[in-house]
Amino acid sequence: MAQTAGLGRKYLKAFVSGFFVAVPVTVTVLDRLAYVARVEGASMQPSLNPEGALSSDVVLLNRWSVRNYEVRRGDIVSVVSPKNPKQKIIKRVIALEGDFIKTLGYKNRYVRVPDGHLWLEGDHHGHSFDSNTFGPVSLGLLHGRASHIIWPPNRWQRIRPCVPPDRRPLLNWGGSTEDDVDDDDNKK
């Protein structure tokens, strides 16, 4: 009897110590390295959720690569919604700080993106709640960069940055971003 009690205590101890390892490590990995999220809604069609409500994509959000708030034009990023802090939204970066952009139905026809802000748009114009509604988004709200589609399995792929050709910024569009992408391709 005493032996079983001792055994039980041993298991309890192992469970508690394992708990104190597993929970902080998991939380830290989800906060700092990578996060997995299901995409809901039609705002990013056709890049994400091409079949609409039938099957929703699951994406891997790389949180390590945005730790210094470095994103490129064309990246798909998740941000905390400026209108509802309990919700996260996933959109494409169209313009970085300092870019001039022609808006689609925002209160100003042309906008210079302020310092420390991003201009985000969904790929499905007109069905997306994006910067054309709420304006430029502060970089501090950045949550992660979508790097891979991991579910469904037949759509498993890396997400490459690409800006829709008609949505390029009017000024400040240096060749640098395109060159970076080309370099990446050459290395692979």
Next chain:
Amino acid sequence: MSQRLFSKVLGFIGYTVQYGCIAHCTFEYIGEFVMCSGPSMEPTITDHDVVFSERLSRHLYRIEKGDIVIAKSPFDPNMNICKRVIGLEGDKVCTSGPSDTFKTHTFVPRGHVWLEGDNLQNSTDSRCYGPVPYGLIQGRVCLKLWPPHSVGVLNESPNAGRILRTE
């Protein structure tokens, strides 16, 4: 010999990762110590005061009017600002300074807060850059720890009239 060294190194790395992760969770979900600089919160918080900011109420969405919060600056995510919450979403706030003859008011949009420093003459805050998204709030300042003669809870706002109480 080399095997023992290897296992020792592995154990050391394991402990480092474990304690690093525990530290991350503590700072991220419970609270952290912050040193404030700048004049914008005088006389409540002066330059080089050390305060404790708890993060639980931010995660539970329990930030209230009159709380002092630490938030990321909307224009530079690497910089933090320490201000008092004057209005939550839907509140009416006064956008003009205390010495202005004409009072102007505005409403705080959804998902945003209105932040102002206690030192109204010398503070860059929502009066200059408008409402701030709630997601930028990092924590609520609840205790002052340094200098030793003013340890304890923080004072109420000296300009309490700016917080409009609506029932």
